[in-house]
Structures are given as C-alpha cells and as structure tokens.
Amino acid sequence: MNSARRSLRLIGLLMVFAMLAVLAVSGVGAQDAKILVTGLNMVGADPDNSLDPSLSSTVQSIQILDELYIGLTHLNEITAAVEPGMATDWTISEDGLVYTFNILQNVPWVRFNAESGAVEEVTDESGAVRYVTANDFIYGITRTLDPVTGGDYAYVLAPYIVNGVEFNAGEAAAEDLGIRAVDDYTLEITSPEAVGFAINIYGLWMARAQASWMLDEFGDTWVEAENRQTYGPFAMKSWNHDQDITIVKNPFWPGTEAVPQPALDEVVFRLLDDTAQFAEYQAGTMQAAVPPSAEIDRIKADAALSEQYYAGFDSCSLYYGFNWEKAPFDNVNIRKAFSLAIDRESVVNDVTRDGRIASRWYSRPGITGAPTLENNPDLGVSFDAAGAQAALEAGLADLGLSSAAELPTITLGFGDTEYNNLVAQAVQQMWAETLGIEVQLSAMETTTYFDVIEVDAPQIFRAAWCMDYPDANNFLYETTRSDSPNNYTNWSNAEFDALVDEARVSTDQAARAEMYARAEEILVAEDYALAPIFWYVTRQVVSPDVTRTFSSIGLERYEKWDFAG
Amino acid sequence: MAQFITRRILWMFVVLIVVSVITFFLMRAVPGGPFSREKPLPPQVIENLNKKYRLDEPMLNQYLGYMGDILVPKVTTERIRPNVLEDYLINIPLPFMGEETYFRWMNFGPSYKARSRSVNDIFEEHLPVSFQLGVVALGVALLIGIPLGIVSALKRNTVYDYAGMGVAIMGVSVPVIITGPLLQYLFGVQLHLLPITGWGTPAHAILPSFALGFTYSALIARLMRASLLQVLNEDYIRTARAKGLSERMVIIAHALKNSMIPVVTVIGPLFALLVTGTFVTETIFGIPGLGRYFVTSITGRDYSVIMGTILLYALVLVISNMLVDIVYGWLDPRIRYT
C-alpha cells in the first residue's frame, strides 16, 4: 500500500519534470525562431481554398500567393507603385505593344521538406537545381488562359496578351499566344493594344511562374504543402485545411530591393473569422488580427488597443444601383431624389462606425486615375434633403403623378448578410424620412442574389466592386461601361463610354485623371446611374512587439515585418 | 436477427437512392450555380467550367453519371495521376492481375468550390474531426442530461426539479452562438485556461463539446424525466417495491434500464446529427470539421458536396437507427425483430 503510493508520487513528480522540460525546450525554440501568428478570414461562404495562382480570386488567397510567388512586376505596398519583381528591368517597344522582361537569374524553385524540417532547392532528374526561367512564366500564363483550367481571373489577363482572349475562348492555340522566351531569362510579351496599366497586370497573381514538372507529377494534389514548389520569399510549410497555413522563410530567395529576404522565420495564418481572431488576439496567442467592425468603438476607447489599431486602405466600393429598365427609375429625377436622400456620413458614422469613408463617387480614391478627395472637393453626390425633395417633385411631375404614394412599389434587393441588412435598413429609413417613400427590403440568399442581379436586377440593388488591379479602368471601364457584363443598371451613355475608352489607352496620367473625374460626374451626378455609399477600409490590430509596414494596397508584405528588439 | 439486418441494409439502399434523387433535383431547381459570383465570371469561363464538370449535359444524364461514378466499380491498370475528377474512396490493389492494377469504387466527384479537392478528400480530412467532437459532445449531453432527468423525476415538483429543468432549458434557449463566445471570453481571454479556437489537442475539445453538449442535454433530461416517471408507475416497479426492495435498489435495478428506451431512441438521430458536424459550433470555435460544408455547400451550390454530405448524413442516420433498434432488444426483451 505504502510503496504503491510512493511510486505513484514518484510518477507524478517525473511527469511534472517532463512537463517542465517540454516547456523549457519549447520556450527556447520560441525565442530562437521569429514566428508571427496572424489570422486570415478564409472561412466564409465561398472557401476559395485552392491557393492556385491560376484559379484563386479572393484577397485572402492572393495574400498567401503573394508571399509564395513573386510576379514579374511587384506592387509597392506603401506607394502602390510598380517595382521590379522577378523582372530586374524591362523595356517597352516604341509602339507600346512589346514588353521585354529580364528575369532574375538566381532564384531556385524550393519546397519544404517535412522530414528535415528545412526548405530545400528543387532539382531535376540529373540533380541540377531548377531555377525559375522565362519558360516557367510562359507555362503559368498559358495554364491560366487555358480554357480547360477555367481560371476565374483569366479574363483580366487575356486582353493584354495577343490572342489571349481567343485562346481562352478555345478559338486559338497556345502557340499563337503573344508570349515567348527570348532565352531562359528573357521573356517577351506582346499586347494587342498599348495600355499603360498592362505592366501592372503582368505582375498579378494569375501571371506568375508555375512548375510544369510538379503539376505533371502530383496532378491536382500539387497544391498541398508536401508537394508544393514555390520560389518567393516564403515557402509553404503546412496547410491544415480550414485550420491554418504556415509559411516559412525561404533562405534561397536572393532578396531584392523591392522584396527583401524576410526577417521573420515563419508566419502562421489561423483561418478564423473576425470574432475568433480578435478573441485569440486579446488572449495574446496572435500578434496580428482583424477585429470585428462592431468592436471598433471599444478598441478606440481602450488605451492599449487603440494604439494597436490601424485602419488601412481597402479597394472596395459599395453602391446601390438603379435598374433603368424598371419604373420609376427610368426617370432621372427619381434616381436623383433617391441618391441625394442617402445620408452617407450618417451611414459610416452611426451605422458601420469602423472608419469607412462616405463615398461621393464610385471608383476608390487612391488607385491610379481615380479622382481624389483633395483634388475634387466638389465632385460627385452627397446628402441633400432639400435637393432630394425637389428632385422628387420634379420626377413626379415628369411622370404625371400627384404624390409619391402613386409610385409603384419599390424594392431594394441585397444578399442577406448581417452587414448588408444593417446598411439597407438605415438607408430604407433615410428614404422614408426624406422622401416619405417606404421601400421594401428584399434580403435574398446570397448566391440567389448574384444570379438575380445578373439576370434581372431589382429596381434598386446593392453591389460592390473591389479592384483586380489598381487602376480606375478596372472600375469605370470594366464595370460601368454600357456593354460591361457587370453593368446591371442597363445604363448607357455615349459620352461616358467615349471618355473611359480614351482614358484606357492614354498614358498621360493628368489627362486620365481629368477624364475619369468627368466620367464619374456623369455616372453619379448627372445620370445618377448608381448611388455610391461608402469606400471600405481594412481593420487591423497588431501587437506593439511587431515592426511592420503600413500597407495601402490591401495586402501585407510580411517579408518586411519583424519583431521589435 | 441476421434476416433483420439484411432487410434493413437492403432498405437502406432504397432510402439512399430516393434521397439522392430528391436532393439532386431540388438543389438544381434552386437558382444560381457553383460558378455564380459577386463578380460574375465571363460566359466563356463558365462554359469551360461546365464542360469540365459535365454540367452542360442534360440533367438526367448528369444524375446518372453522378450515381454511376459512385456505384460502378472500376478496375484500372494504368497509374492514375491524382485527379479530383477521379478520386475513389475505395482502392484495393489486385496484385494477381498486374503491378498497377486496382479495384476502385465510389467516386463522389470533385468539389466545384475547393477546386483542387474531391468530396472524398473533404470527407477524409474533416469527418474524423466532426466525429470526435460529436462523440464527446454526445457524451457531455448524456452526462448532464441523464442525471438532471433522474433528479427531476425523483424529486418531482420540488425545487430540485425546477432548478434541474431550468438548467436544461437554459441549454436550449441560449444557443451556442452566445454560450460559445462567452465561454471563450471567460476561459480563454480572461483566465487563459483553455485554447479559444482550433483543434488538435484534447484541451481544444473541452469548450466546444461542452457548448454543444449542453444544448442537447435539455432534450435528454426531459425525456429521461418523463420516461422515468412513467416507468416508476409500472406494475413491476410496484411489485419490486412491495417485495421490500429499497427505493434505491428499485430505481437502479429496475427503473433506470427500462426508462432508457426513449433516450436511446433519440440518440440515433442525435448521433447522426452530431458526428456529421455542426455548423455553428465549428464556425465559432474554428474547428476544421465537416459541419460547415453542409451549409456552405448549399449556399455556394457546390453540387457534389451537397450530394455527398446529405448522402453521408442519411447513411449515418439509417445505420445508427439500426443500431438503436438492436439496443432496444437488449433493454426490453419483449421487443422482437420482425
């Protein structure tokens, strides 16, 4: 009895020692390796979890891809300027059609070896290290445009490569593409037309180098961490689906001025929604997180948290569109009344309360070509109760109606999410207050809604656009031009179309800015095709132990982050 | 017994076929498709994708093709490059027929959303997580629910009864979306005792399984209470009492076993519900389980995942109900399998 108890106690003591030893070891490990734990909201209704440069479309996936693969050109996260990425430099032919890129010569393909716990260079059959070449870029671009791949973003790249659109439509062969390797480290891309921002597009995630031998070997499973080969500043260490993604410093990345060697050893992305991320952050288990927007008031009131909070640039722009084919929104004065009656300042200050910016026009200021608030103090629309009421009177007179009660039932449609609901209810009340019109809210299941607005949008519909590349063309030409598939308003205006067509191919940035400002004026304050509501911001809390750059492009460059001291 | 099981298994196939037909045509009747996006894809891309996934064929062909992929086994000789379009759940090597010969069966198709993964990949990776969570949560529900029910029944219409039932009802009316964050705040953020989110260690399972189990303990407690009350009025219990057995012996030896029947009845569907994953709990606690695929597959129109998850649920339900019927026989020898 006695000895049994003694041995039990001994075992207990041993266990305590063992635990202490484990703690000590892990403590030492944590001191040596700089591991940043952050969050990534990749758990939404549409988990785009392929992390495949040819397929991915969400900002979360692109965040990871940008650390694993570097584009020919690279976007500076602070200035949003185009910098050399994998291309050390490039030349553009005089007619602006042919781009010749000189590619970094010493960047090997790497993979993380789980057995040795280290990143290692990839070798070919003969044992020679495989370096990233022009052919890998050609393979990647061709794969993106290949109709068999079915890439979501092929359409962004295709118009800027000769025969790109045709190949993507299955009407041309891969050999016809305007892309060729002059030698292993010189890539030549030919664009069918001279467009200034094409240099941006050649650096996007869907135009990165891809490893053909890897796809041959692993088929669809190449995306998993144990198979994946990359070349950027970080390599993929592990990917537990729906749980976390760990990227690890790639010691073979040579480091350039734009993309230095990472200071951090590892970055762990916990795949959690905002609420869970912020709880983990407060518990001290994460060094960076996205807090829920409902918590911003509390964060700002808290002495410590307010110092750690940062609201950064987000390219998205929210608007309520008017369907021109549905009465009474075929009348410009009615549209004007509904747009002027929205108190955007109140929406961002009282309803969302997380630093969003009341928008006066559609394209997001801060991207190339888009009007800025400083230079255009009088552009666009803003809340004007008297103006809205006057416009309503005028509109009713146009329609031959004596009161607003004679208008048909008006419906505002939106995808049923918590946030859309809140904003819609606030705006519904504003219309009731200012115009005396009770608008019906129709909250639809989200995917149904996407289908509905494409086929037959409600009289008023909620929509938002986030940039694919930082140029106003992406907003004004690709979504609001009369023939754009994203133009659900059925609106068309020849002057607007002419302006965005001209601005698209112009290289004079000052002239472009003027043209886009004029186009915006037509869009939101003459024709009232849509009512802009607000521009988004990102939300971030980052531990004071971390030194970092403050991004203005919506993506972080973790190779420039470090722990202080 | 053997005949009973055979008949039930045959019947199971009929149920699964009917479930697959209804699900297939109902989900296809809902507007929107797997490639509907906020930023719509160009028609050309959608056409390409539809072709790749055979979604451009007539509906009936698609259904037959889908069922064919699942039901018709294949014997392949060439080495299959990993390919989500051909990913089989069952791969048995046939060495007597050649080096690379495999018997392959049950291809549940690719996910249209997570495009580098097949439905089988999703099951293999996420079902075990949900299973573990579900079993622990079911244990929690029983551990809280049964004692509460017994106490409430024995102390009927006393403060204990009301308090016990009050706790149980709190479980139903305060859903996991509230208990979850509160538990996280208390034990994670404030006390630093337990991990807030994630999965992997037993500690990770404590908060979610408690939050989830608590919700269902109310159901168990109320059934237990009702059924125990009824059993305590049965003649054989009176007889046992008349024999002079102590009240405790009466309850333990006679009443409890018999009053478990209704509880066991609900354990069948409850088991199926919990082990196939629970959307809310997994979302709040960041658990990589299967539950969210049940909901996101529908909202994202990920057709093959919808079919896969619903068939999986139906299968687990039918099997667990069959097991429940077998347990009945043990609890109440009067029940015979016919």
Place this chain on the structure above:
Amino acid sequence: MTALQRPKPAAGQIANLKERPRGESLWGDAARRLRRNKAAIMGLIIIIISILVAIFAPAIAPYDYKTQVRADNNAVPYWVTRIFPNMIPEDEGGYITVTDKYPLGSDALGRDLFSRIVYGSRVSLAVAFVGPVVSIIVGLLVGMIAGYVGGKVDNTLMRIVDVMYAFPTFLFIILLMAFFRASFTQVEQGTFSYYISELDSATGGLLFIFVGIGLTSWMQMARLVRGQVLSVREKEYIEAARSIGTRAPEIMRQHILPNILGPIIIAETLSIPQYISYEAFLSFIGLGVNPPTPSWGAMISEGAQVINSYPYQALFPALALFFVMFAFNFLGDGLRDALDPRMRGVD
C-alpha cells in the same frame, strides 16, 4: 407504448358517466390535476402573458420596432453598464453611450431594444404555434390513414416517412427555403406565385419559414399517430362501431382521435422549443425573417456578433426566449403528467 388506453372509471364516477359525453372525465380529471401543478400553471400564465404581449405589442412597446434614431446607436441606461463590467460608460473613459430613453437600451441602428423584443414575440410565438399546427395536420392525416387502413397504404406512407426522415432537417429547410424564396421572387405580377411572394413579404418572410419547418417536422408526428392508432384500432369499442356500419372517417374522428390526442399534445408541446430554435438557426445563416421585422432568433444572432462589446443585445432577447421556452417546457411536462392515465389518483 400503450399510454392512453380507455381509463377504467373510478367507482365514484360511474354514476355520472352516463350523463357525460365520453372523454369528459378524462379532460376534467386532467384539468383538475393540471391546476394542481404549480409549475405548469406558471408556464401557462407566462405563455398567456406573452400571447397578450404579442397581440397588444403596439400598446405595450414604447417605440415602433423600426424607428431608428441613428445617433442613439448602442446606447443603454446606466444600470445595464453595472451588469456587464466591460461596458464602460463614455464619461468613465469607455465607449458606451448612457441614456435613459430606452428601458433596455438600443441596438446598432438606435432602435429601442425593448420594443423590438416585444414585437419579436410575434414571430417567435407564431413559429411556436404554426410549427405544431402544420406538423399535427399533416402528421395526423398521414399517421391515421396509415394506421387505420394498414396494409399497402400503411407500408407506402411509412416508407415515405422513412425517406423524409433520412434528410438532415436543417439542410432540408435551407434547401427548401432557398428554393421557395428564389422561385417566388421576380415573378410576373398577378400570377399565383406573385401573391404567394406578396404574402411572404407581408409576413416579413415568415410564410416560407413556416412551410419549411412544416414540411420537415410532420414525420415524427405521423409515426407517433400511426403507433397510437394501431394500438387502439383493435379495441372492442372500435370493433363495435365498425360492426354497426360507422364509416371510416367517422370512426377516426369520433372514436380514434379523442383517444390519441393526449400523446400528440404532449409531443407537440415538447417540440415547440425546437421550432423556435429552427427560426433562430435560420436567422443565423441568413435565411430568417426579412429586416426590419424583429424576431428573437434574429436578434440573438445579430447580438451574438457584438457580444463582446454590447452583450446586452444578445442576452436580453435570449432571456425572453428562455422564459417562453421554460413556460412551454413546464406546461408540456404538466400536460404529460395530467394526461397520463397511470398518474391518476397518484396525487
């Protein structure tokens, strides 16, 4: 299960039995015993009060449920900040606006939370009553036909029940709701579908929630009813009725229905909390009632999003839900006790 056989009349009641229609002694006895059950009576009172609140919501609520005073968002009376210690008022260096305008505070759009809870009782109670009604109507019909007619009909109906039962309930509701909502929106004015969709939006989206819940909840009822019918079908008095040529629907209505009603009522009161939680779940995944119609489920799931900063927004509606669930539970248990024939004379 033989829960509800014809009760043997107690000796003293035999004399009265002739004057009374059949069954009254059962109900009278049950009512008498229900009255003695304090918890059940309390439950009944709470339910009656909440029904009154739902009916007279406009008179009780100090504000309209949709009137927003946006500047007053997330404001609370002082005492609320004392309950939740992390809600620090602005004048103490925190972020909470303190105002006495709203008895339980206001929500994110500056709407009175108390008024929304009062109006929200309408949806939750409607679900609590319509769920059982749909499930009883369909379940009773299917169960009685299957149980009484028997044979092939019984077999077919029960196999249908089996199949329906194999669907995951929530999922089936989601699919059905998505299907209904989508098929009945964007239709030509004047058609049948148009009126259905008008009805749905007039009820704040409740119609399809009812249909969804109804279509998924009758199977258990059908099974229960069938079992009950089977157990009374062969009784002497049914035989007797049949032998004197009473027609089947008549037998069902007059003789079978009263005898199986007890277990049905019990089962339904017991599953009411489940219907209420369905509505809450639908709100959580964005298929609930249309805004700005308030429902407790929607309020709880909206409040859960802000539970760390403004916990009262989820907890107050949850408290209301708790009381009603509590009431239905105790009433259900009380009814069960009261209607259980073996409990007779126990107290």
